[in-house]
Amino acid sequence: MSPTSPTAPTGTAGPTRGRTVLTGARVVLPDGVADAALRVEGELITGVIAGAGRSGESGDAGPTGHGREEAREHERGAQIVDLSGHWIVPGFVDMHVHGGGGASFSAGTAEEALRVVATHRRHGTTTMVASTVTGELGDLAQQAGALSELAEQGDLAGVHFEGPFISPGRCGAHDPALLRHPDPTEVRKLVDAARGTARMMTLAPELPGGLDSVRLLADSGVIAAVGHTDSTYEATAEAVDAGATVATHLFNAMPALGHRAPGPVAALLEDERITVELINDGVHLHPAVLELAFHRAGAARVALITDAMGAAGMGDGRYPLGPLEVEVRDGVARLTEGGSIAGSTLTLDVAFRRAVTLDGIPVEDAVRALSANPARLLGVYDRTGSVEAGKHADLVVLDAAFEVAGVMRRGAWTVRPDVG
Template sequence: MKGVSMFIKADGFIYPYEEKVGGFLAIENGRFGQWQEQVPEEAEILDYSGYVIAPGLFDTHIHGYAGADVMDCQLESLERMSQSLLETGVTSFLPTALTADFDTLNKVCQLVVTAKDTVQGSKIQGLYFEGPYFTETYKGAQNPSYMRNPSIAELDQWLASSQGLLSKIALAPEREGTVEFVKYATEQGVTVALGHSDSTYDEAEKAVEAGASIWVHAYNGMRGLNHRELGMLGAVYHLPNTYAELICDGHHVHPKACDLLMQQKGYDGVALITDCMSAGGMADGDYMLGEFPVRVEAGTARLKDGGNLAGSILQLKDAVKHVVEWGLADVVTAIRMASYVPAKSLNLLDECGQIKAGLPADFIVLNKEMTLQATYLNGQKVWSQDK
């Protein structure tokens, strides 16, 4: 057929809200074509019988992987992350910076501009600043000495330095000047997330009314729910048309609490993330998260001083698998929460996050046990379990 490079044959194809069983998916010049039941005899077939094809995963909150950290401020670190994330099923990601001083974050902005068109693996779809406008009360594994009130002047400079790639920024709603900042940021096309916060329900609601739309790793780093003052967690549960990041590693959030969130928000209101730090994909041992020493063992990353969780070593493919194994969602829904919903939360559905005709053919191959077998970018195999 004219323009068709090949057809993929598989047991199923995961679309956002359905699995197309059997059949063939066209790949046309590195982009998805249409799914169809039959193809011409002379067609080139990529045979994945016994497997399922799903869209590449999109990690919208990830600090590091494979020994590399965004805060290294080095191109080779982002290249290592980009290449190594392919083994986790992630074909798109937002490099995520930690709370830091203005100049350091400005360097990250400049770095990502260079990296976006340089890295050869998982695609950089933007830049996420997790901070610095947080509250010390829920500082987590971030340096409180850099925490401050939001500044439109700082945001303007970061947007200029990143050439508009700064696409997501997180803050605590109780900070002075939040409403004005949120309105301005959203007008500039920046998605505002809320977290690391001791805010009341009313403070969170005002930030959402101003345009904030994402909750930073729901449950973690926020004031909990009380029946007389709902707090930030109550706002996560109750405020509609918002997206909750969720870490499904079994350590940050109990599986039943994950289930509660999914039932309350709806599956389309939950975006699976990793919050992974540099030790992801590495052996247990001592690492750094930004400026803090971290000990990795027994599946967790914890600050050496105090023992608090310090990001994760979770791989997004495993978060999807956990959701299915815990009985929280079916395969189609679990995949959607790690691809379509993250892309939608950032208005990037025209770039990634789904199998759709015309989009880049970034996809993954899964066996019946939900184990990753291969990763493809632009219709080309870039990682395989066999190699």
């Protein structure tokens, strides 16, 4: 199937939304997989008719209580889209992404930010948080202010500050000259600059001021994430007790799991209060490590992310990442100086496909990790993250090989499926 070009995202305009019934697909619902028809009106899913096949003409009433006659009634006057042979899953939610389409959120402009949004939306991400990279505090505040406007109009789900309050020994693709200790006063200034749209901040809790900053973030309703850290097992556990709830790209930019010094990995994996981010691109994590994390944390505590930089959706070449330069070769992004891995070129459709076809993750668990879990963390699960009546019609249509065939956001096709 060849999808059409994406519609440029805006919070106030887009393709006309009407009444649509999607039939014939296997749908991943909160309680499992079912053959179902979905009724979409305006921006919302208004009906889930379990047991409905093409044009809703299957026989028995499903668990929602809708039978054949009611399914037919829902379809009167609606555009019918037959998706036989396809899957429908909830739109993907990326809580950690820096760029894509040759653009970066760190540019601090609406034009570049919307290009990032459009690129990832074409690959099924209907909700995303804009992640910044380490910079001068004034620059980060400016970026947060610009991104907050897009969050207020609905194009973004908020802002994630990754740096500058991280460990110099684990800074990865962050400029070490710009790192600083997590002074709660400075943390507060960045949160305030986002004007109520700050959703997460990654910091190293072992640094001076780290625990106080974790407490400040937790009290402010902002996710405190442990990452780019040299923390010990004990110090990490203390950070969780102080209110940290996320492990930023677990295993990456932190000490490896040791048999005498288990470090942050063990503390973050074992604590039920922590959701662990994983980058499933085949570069950041060995498949056995991904399996270990899913097995130990459980599907309810995993969030698959991209950590994508500007080269996502593009080809090899050189790209900026904040103040640093990145070279992409064979799809792997590394700093031109030093060679550290610098984010990814991943999109969430690829992460999903790898999970279910290569890693043996059940489809329902992959959906939880890509949609429901991050939506809950971000406080938007009442609106998106699952296929349910009353929620936004944020949907991804996948073919039998789990390739994207269509993307719907708030009832409008971003990528229209090429089907009957």
